[in-house]
Amino acid sequence: MKRIIISALAAILVLPSCKKLLDVQPESVLSREQAYRNVYDADAAVLGVYGKFMSLAKPYVLLNELRADLMSPTVNADRFLQQLNDHTATDDNPYIDPTPFYQVILNCNDVMVNFDKMLADKKLKVDEYNQRYADVATIRSWVYLQLGIHFSKDPQGTVGIPYITNPLTTIADVKNDSNYRYLPFQQLLGELIKTMEKLPTKEMYSSNTTLITNVDQYRTDKFFVNKKVLLGDLYLWNAAYDPSSYRKAATMYRQILSYYDDKGSDLTQKNYWKLIGAPDPSTGNQLAVQYVRYRENDINSLYESNTEGWRSMFSRGKVNYDQQFDWEWIWVLPFSSNFSPQNPFIDLFSNINGSYLVKPSQVAVDNWNSQKQVNLFPFDARGKFTYKSINGQPVIMKYLYYYMDGNSFIPSINANARSGEWWLYRAASVWQHFGEAANRDGYPKLGYAITNYGIKTTYTPPSPPTDVTNIMQTFLPAPYDFDARNGDNPQYRAIWRDMNGFRGRASLQARTIVGSDSTTQVENMLTDEGALELAYEGQRWSDLLRIAIRRNDPSFLADKIYAKLSKDNTAGADAARAKLLSKNWYLPFKWK
Template identity: 30%
Template sequence: MAVMKRKNPTKIRFGIMIWAWAALSVGMASCSDFFDPSQDLIQEREDHYNSLEDVRRGLTGAYAGLQKVVDNVVVMGGLRADLMTVTGNYDPFLEQVENHGMSPDNPYASPKYFYDIILNCNDVLENIEKSKADPKMTDEVADAYRAELRTLRAWTYLQLAQTYKEVPVIKEALNGHFGDYEPERYNKVKMLNWLITEMEWISEQEQLDWREFDNKKVELWTPYEVVFINRKALLGELYLASGNFEKAATTFYDCIINDGDGKDDPKLKCSSLTGGIFWDDTWQRVEDGTVGMEHLSVIPFDNRKHQTHGLMSLFSNATQHKYLIKPTEVAVNKWQGQRGHNFNFDVYRGLNKSYAVVSDDTLVNKYMIGKSIYESDAVYPIYRAADLHLLYAEATNRAGNPAEALGVINTQLKGSPETAGIRGRVSLKSVEMDDLRLRYPNAGSEMELVEMALLEERALEFAFEGKRWNDLVRFAERAGRPAWLADRIAAKYATDPSKREEARKMLMDVSKWKIDMPTLK
């Protein structure tokens, strides 16, 4: 349990404001629709958790909170890095993010919505025992619900640990106590150790069937099949962050080979995209169904139910939007610099896919593929197959298998004949070790050469998804080479030498890579 002490009210407060949100949002979603805010399901606190149905609503309500963190994840994970930059349309908070100088009131650096999710999870977890008055809530079912709630909470804490120097950790419900508390603060190492312990317990528990959350018990695929955060993917990510590369590789491989619908499920294999199916089809709207192709875990939005995020206003130059963030020339040049078998650039992931040019403006296009204007029902992917393949390659490379890792990037995952490779499935030529030696003459080993290839491939595959900053930090910290991060981010200021040098100098100081947790009120 977290150490929670009385403290001076002038410091961090966890009081009425956060508890009230948690108490109200627990019942946001019905069992037939995860993310439908129109459902009038808010109950009095004393009526909660008398049945399995109440716990089910608590879980879906906690997951509904994910829709509110997407803007923060994409902005903080992208704008601080090298692939996104602000436009000339001024927004002081976004400029703060890009310049790594966030004020305490910067909404993109706020942990509020993350703690809403955590407190909702804690509230349900503490009351599961009460629900055992319902005979349907057996010990096995109760542990399955605990596992899903603790998985969501673990993923949320990991996001905080990647942003802040120290993270206040709350492991229990506040139970409506309107007091002042001092939760124990975890640094990265302590957070990872705790979360790994959590996820190792969770990995042994039964998983809930998503169809239990749909009254119609539909047999066809729906986006809710991939709403729950994938346990193996998260545990592998935690092992990787902690430096346990062999366990990370084993966990990612197990997920790729055995999850989904089993060993013959092409969704997790990064198979060749043929038969009229293309890379960008995975970015279609929820109701189009193609979102399930390579996705393990997503946050869906549906504008028919008035669900929205802020990405369209940030990225679109349509009249009704603000166009505040755009791709950098560095990002565009990465796709343009690729070589395919029958073309001279990345046609599957580049122009009119990840980015577009509209009325002479360069736009982030990934969330609006196939649409004439931005709509609010694009999915946000938490984990997809390409991520698992490249994370596996990263782990196995560090475990001493650079040739195998390079194969995953190019054409093949061992033991999986269905796999076409990350580059192979989009018809790009393979990256060879000799090419990497010429491109990165200062790399000290084949392992470092493959890490350079992985950083480049992750940029091509995951640009604008909020992963880039954490990728740069992870690779640079692990290698003990801050220049891997500083040089790449400074390069986006190529037309402003003074700003380029200023950014590089600042980012060579690793203490600037994380920020202080703002006061929570």
């Protein structure tokens, strides 16, 4: 089976479909009789979808980050990247071509139809079908969500995008509007939610599934999209139109965050996807901002390696995924020097053997430098790990630690070894969205706890009693019920005791609520913390747009983009702000 998976990754299986959209070469196409004979062929089809999906890594990051406020083009960027940055994209801009997204969608449609046939012909068992069909359907839904966030036939998004669920076989089919509907974003969300709710399973692949193995030093269990996280995101977006969806979103997220509550050792239960981390290295946790000489308050002793500290989550999977990598990461796709597609991020970000096209915005840099740690150090160390100054230029580093040494900046192996990762879902991103849902569902104190120092600290009174029975826990209904007790009178060791919040794991001073509008303030805090923790991981534009839609306040988005463009001395800052204030948020949809 390992050989089959390696072969599928090396020569991505392309199934027959629209030739222009799929760019099929005849010699690469397998007949259906060859392609769908048994479960191993079904596995190859799934991996073929993921291979095609990986071509979206570059547009995903650029559309969600360069259009937002944390990323800027360098002097090397062409006019098309400049257009993304200042919101003047024209139809001929190659970065806004929806074709690669629909290549994935048409592959998914084809595979799903053939999985239905395999089940009917008893070539797949029910469980085999359920897992693989649900996986491919979820990838399709993820791609559609991205299309809905970014594209429309009209500037205000009232027409939307083509929603294609049937396999199309000719270019005429694709260009014939009668074969599908154009759905505006709200209607698209409804269709995607119905699809996801009807999946035959929402669980992750079981460990005995033939797709779960090791390939090229990677465990494949991190390869596959998490269905509940995506459904949670769909509910979170839909809550702008239906507030009951906030609790549905939180329920999906909580099922993931609690997945290991009753599995494995106590170490696994209290650490897996729990937003853990404390600044004192004696705790044994290495996913927080930490100092070697923490108690001596030595600013020069910051942990900065592939195996220790907050930075290590972006490098500790370099040889193989380890335990603490698993504690943070939910969905990661690897780029290998041996397989297609090639890693796009080295060329995009690196000024050593790369084109160095984008960099941190001045707004992002100022955000990190304006924070204060509990030991009074005047910066957020996450910024020091997220970007570096190399040869006098600010370089985004999250995608480069596999490629170059994080301290010497020398390529780790050689200029041709261009492995790396596409970071998609991790514990922090799920916690941010869970906190967003909880806050809007009427529980801003819980959102505040997630932003700051966790359940145990937030739900402990200023003068705590000796008996911890009735503190350090939320006493809220599901999915907001958390027990973080850790005490000895009587002894409690609750699973959530080490959940430390965003600012706790970064060793930053807690934020405070001013006045009475705690819901808006907590939402702002969560959004700001997302910028500090999750920069360049592909969710910034989505987060800003979702809140602007929810509040019916385009200035929430427009002012942040304006601040970036102004600080970067971009000539079109005023025009961009005016455009976004008019709710002209969408890129033009045009078949290339």
